[in-house]
Amino acid sequence: MEKTGVVIEIKKGRIKDANLGMIACARAANREVYALILNDTAENFREILEAHGVHAMVEITTGGADHTPWNPEQHTRAIITAMEALHIKALLAxxxxxGRELLPRIAAALDAPLVMDCIDVDLEKGLARTTLYSGKTIGTIQVTGSHELFGIRPNVIAPVPVKTKAKxxxxxxxxxxxxxxxxxxILPGQSSQTDITEADIIISGGRAMQSKENFDLLFQCAHTMGAAVGASRVAVDMGWVPYTMQVGQTGEKVSPRVYIACGISGSIQHFAGMKMSGMIIAINTNAEAAMVSNCDYFIEGDLFEIVPLLTQRLTQKAK
Amino acid sequence: MDMKIYVCVKHVPDSAANIAVKDGNTIDDKISFLLNPYDEHAVTEAAALKKHLGRGEVIAISLGTEDVEKTLRSAMAMGADRSILVKTDRQRDSIFTARALKAAIDQDGSPAIIFTGRESIDMEGMQTMFRLGAAFGFPVASNVIKFTPEKNSATVESQTEGGGKNIYHLSMPCVLGVGRGINTPSYPTFPDVVKARKKEVKTIDVKDLNITPSPSSMSVISLEPFAQERRAREITGTPAEQVQTLVNILRNEAKVLN
Incomplete structure (x- = not known):
């Protein structure tokens, strides 16, 4: 049977949830799924990988004498070596x-096709679906070549539990x-913060936030529900929050289950980054805002009143 | 010999434009196109490097149709000294694009460094810089938010998740894909625009570059508009009631709360 490699991402000793949807995508092609685990103890993840249909765990230890925790160039060569040794022609991350560091390096070294940010992949036919033109269209891309590589958008493909024995x-x-x-x-980010590309809930602030300090209201609220905090381009350009928090055409493209837009008018560029959200909730004083007319639920109201109340409500519940 | 700083740029639909699908796999191009937003930062960084060194030449290069000249003029108004247009009749994949850019740069000179944006906002492929680096045998870093040139090398900060950074040291020549945090592009003044009109655009037909095609390819076989109609429902009541309803929606409908 043909093999598909999946590069497993581990954070703080845990397999990121988004890996499981990616494994389901690899399984759909009825191939053997090889989970590639870089510089970590694969046995620690046996249970969860075997619960999702992985056939083999490949524990790759890089470097030898030159071992470094993270060197994308070195790790690229290690993954390619493993792919060659195991005859893996299709790779997902x-x-x-x-993934942005590894996949394009591997594709460039192998002169192989690569589609990033896929929302669906048909490995048999070499077809990938992804958003193109800043999320305004969905394209189907045909790849040809001796290998095929795909970057999977986190949290879009649902995990499918299947029992296997992994070698x-x-x-x-x-x-x-x-x-x-x-x-x-390597300077890690704030590990307490959920990354916006992988969060189930994102609470985002726009121009109406008015200052860096006011963003604390969103951080407090996010904390009560395990959400990530996002921002519009204006909030980032004003220097209130870092670029990594920007959602939109020139920021991150996110697909949380719930997106809460606080004081964001909803420019076409902002929608480009969050329109794939499962549910969109707008909190805005302006009922005419584009965000309000293009959401699932809205509260016409002042975020400075609503958000603290929400935080308070969720804190009470938690007790 | 003068130090050559290349900047690869792309002519992309204006981010505010409405995109209409044409012929099932392409877009109606009767909309406004401009310099890819990330590439504005690449041009700015290249111009800043030239200023820092007190020498060198900034050359903008792009693959596309004749219309791409407009984007090259913008790049020149923002600081490029001259430009190269590699002419092709259609959108090409990054595998071909990297080969074409490599061949055109080889014909023009020997790069000291190559800048580009971390991705284009139309194809969002995030990979041309890596393919270009592989073609030249140069090291590559992308999502670069800080660049410090040294003698024959560079130290860069590459952005990771949650505000983290990886700091890399690359030998020169190298290829850098820059992110938005690296600088603040200063938009051209009218005299800059006038000056850019007089700068050179060298046009090369891609056919004349005799590019060996790759057995690999990526092609867009279908394209559909992605417009989601959502039925906006208002949550009414006093603020306390609104928040209670919101919590119920998060818990019972969205099922994101425990």
Whole structure:
């Protein structure tokens, strides 16, 4: 049977939930699914991987003497070595900062086709569906080549529980670091913060937030429901929050189950980044705002009144 | 020899434009096109590097139809000294684009560094810079939000999740895909625009580059508008009631609360 490799992302010792939808996507093609685990103990994840239909766990240890926790160039070569050794021609990873670093490097090295940010993939036919033109259209892309690579948009494909027995393949791969590309330092982000590309709930603020300090209201509210905080371009350009929080055409494209837009008017560029959300809730004083007419539920009201009340309500519930 | 700083740019639909699908797999191009927003940052960074060094030449390069000249003029108004238009009749995939850009750059000179935006807002492929780097054998970093040039090398900060950063050290020449945080583009003044009109645009027909095609390809076989009609329902009542209804919706309908 043909094999499909999936690059598993692990954060703080846990498999990110988004991996499971990606595994379901790989399983759909009726192939053997090889979970590639980089520099971590694969056995720790056996239970969850076997509950989702993985056939093999490939524990890749990179570097040998030149081991570094993260060097995308080195890790690219290690993954390619593993793909060659195991005859893996199709590879999936998440369209996350890690996937954005690895997949295009692997595709470039193999001169292989790659479609990023896929919302659906048909591995047999080599077809991928993704948003094009800033989320204003959905395109179907045909890939041809000896390999095929796909970046999967987190949280769009639902996980499918299937029981399997996974074999364990341990692959220490000696990949010296090239003098051309070195990792100097890794500065992790705030780990308490859920990343917007993977969050189930996003609460976002726009121009109406008025200041950096006011964003604390959103952070407090987000904390009570395990949400991530997003922002419109204006809020980012004003310097109230960092660029990583921007949702939209020139920011992140997100697909949470719920998107709560606070004081965001809803420009076409902002919608480009969040229109795939499961449910959109708008809180806005202006009932004429584009966000209000294009959402599922709206509250015509002042976010400075509604958001603290929501935080309070959710805090009470938690007790 | 003068230091050559190349900037790869793309001519893309205006982010505010409404996109209409034509012939099932392409778009109606009777809309306004402009310089890809991320590439504005790439041009700005290239111009800043030239200023920092006190020497060098910034060359903007793009693959596309004749209309792309407009975007090259914008890049020149923002600081590029001259430009190269590699002419093709249609949208090409990143596998071909990287080959064409490589061939055109090779014909023009020897790059000290190549800048581009971290992705184009039309195809959103996020990969041309890596393919270009592989073609040249240059190291690549993308999503770069800080660039510090050194003698024959560069230190860059690449953005990761939750506000994290990876700091990489690359030998030069290298290829950098820049993100929005790297700089604030200063939009051209009228005299900049006038000056840009007089700058050189060298046009090369892609056929004359004799590019060896790759056995791999990516092609858009169908395109459909993605317009979601949502039926907006108002949550009414006093603020306390509105919040209660909202919590009920989150818990019972969206099922995102425990």
């Amino acid at each position: 998440l369209t996350t900062p890690m 364990m393949i341990s692959m220490p791969i000696d990949t010296p670091v090239s003098g051309k590309f070195k990792t100097v330092e």
